[in-house]
Amino acid sequence: KQEVTQIPAALSVPEGENLVLNCSFTDSAIYNLQWFRQDPGKGLTSLLLIQSSQREQTSGRLNASLDKSSGRSTLYIAASQPGDSATYLCAVRPRNYGQNFVFGPGTRLSVLP
Amino acid sequence: EAQVTQNPRYLITVTGKKLTVTCSQNMNHEYMSWYRQDPGLGLRQIYYSMNVEVTDKGDVPEGYKVSRKEKRNFPLILESPSPNQTSLYFCASSFTVNSYNEQFFGPGTRLTVL
Numbered sequence: 432k433q434e435v436t437q438i439p440a441a442l443s444v445p446e447g448e449n450l451v452l453n454c455s456f457t458d459s460a461i462y463n464l465q466w467f468r469q470d471p472g473k474g475l476t477s478l479l480l481i482q483s484s485q486r487e488q489t490s491g492r493l494n495a496s497l498d499k500s501s502g503r504s505t506l507y508i509a510a511s512q513p514g515d516s517a518t519y520l521c522a523v524r525p526r527n528y529g530q531n532f533v534f535g536p537g538t539r540l541s542v543l544p
Numbered sequence: 545e546a547q548v549t550q551n552p553r554y555l556i557t558v559t560g561k562k563l564t565v566t567c568s569q570n571m572n573h574e575y576m577s578w579y580r581q582d583p584g585l586g587l588r589q590i591y592y593s594m595n596v597e598v599t600d601k602g603d604v605p606e607g608y609k610v611s612r613k614e615k616r617n618f619p620l621i622l623e624s625p626s627p628n629q630t631s632l633y634f635c636a637s638s639f640t641v642n643s644y645n646e647q648f649f650g651p652g653t654r655l656t657v658l
Binding site: 462463465467472473474475476477480520522524531532534535536537 | 577579584586587588589592602603632634636641646647648649650651652654
């Protein structure tokens, strides 16, 4: 069964730092991987979608990479800002387990002014 | 504005009192699904629908029902709610289930069952 993990569980950095969030999945048979942002008690905002055939996607200060063979994705945030503080979730769409999305537990990011 | 809407946003109820949480999308999406989010357990899929009149169980379907009579609506029904169904619920949609389509999420419904 597909499992998704995220490291670290929580991260606190000073404003301006570049940082990397990690996502790992156990089965490389996926359709895509999606990164989300969630503010406390709020809904999920889609940040980036990487299709299984792609290696990376970029949006502004965000860059997400995908290494399907090793079951890893990273989300790179450049020049972090206090407004980036949120929980970041990755989710994969497995090929082998019906049409379910599988989410990781998230990384809680705090960017200190 | 393209969006997924859920109602109500907050609900406190008592054990056994049937309730329905509505979900609607205005993007003509075929695929819709429901998730629950619990501390320490993350987001788990309850039910999903690939199109009108086509629904299937996710990872945690016990105690829930869904229907898909129209493309835009996908209500979640709790026939006899219990305290372990206290959770934050999200509805989501996407065009289809192929690899090119991202999921869009509603704002969430916080349900408390006493």
